[in-house]
Amino acid sequence: MTTLLATRAVSPATASPVRILGIDPGSQRTGIGIIDVAPDGRTTHVHHSAIRLLGNDTFHLRLKQIFDDVRTLIEEHAPTEVAIESIFMARNADSALKLGQARGAAICAAVSMGLVLTEYAPSEVKKAVVGGGAADKTQVQHMIGVLLGLQGPLQADAADALAIAVTHANTRASLLGVGLARASWRRRR
Template structure:
């Protein structure tokens, strides 16, 4: 079994999702949650909360691999900056625990989980539930984090089969 932590960074809510991948490729849901940092008025405290909670999850669940969503360019520069800072707090928490991480663009995640890069949040939530056999509606940020973990699981499997680095077959922008 390989345990994968997926992280969907956000300045208001950061999604985290953990799956196990068997040697035969079977996927199993382990844990998911959304870190809600809206209770902290001070943005610095939000970043600390993201760092602390991801650190605790890594300690508790001991993932072997970590995947995070790559930042997209937002229309609002202030929002993009805050998202980048939240992402940085998450990355620091993971790297501080001695883990490396892989990054995936939102379109890559949607393509891997739903089959199309233009899928909406509801489609991602539904497919994550189906793929991991999770009944009921998932919280959007937690579903996105699980989708990132699923994308990493599918990608690492393809890389192993192809025997070439992921960067060699990714489409250039």
């Protein structure tokens, strides 16, 4: 988990729900998942989708679409925090570079809107949601459906984005529960 911005802790008695935007970046599809977390810890599904990028003529236009669509979703749903999946080893260098650029476009969109952003490794997300860091996409899809009470099949990228948001909700609750204000959360690489 890497936190890019810091805020102060709020007393649970006076806290309002926290809206978390989870982003699963990709160069062909970028997953979006939005949840609300009540002060008592209850998590509620708000929105999920996948930004489909293959209709663009160039890769540069894909990056612009990620930036624009993430900003639009932030304006529409007003999240207070953002969680995004960090880079993992790709099969080849070209894929890794494109994924990094897609992440960068999403990060810039969120940070340009003044939001707190935290990064989570894929293995952290899988472990938090499924219980094991080597879980496959179908296990993540199933558990997110169960945890958020969603019916029917979930698109894989959207399910991953919801899983990232749920991981952030659980992590922030644990850290705030032991009295660590957001500004003191350690940075991990």
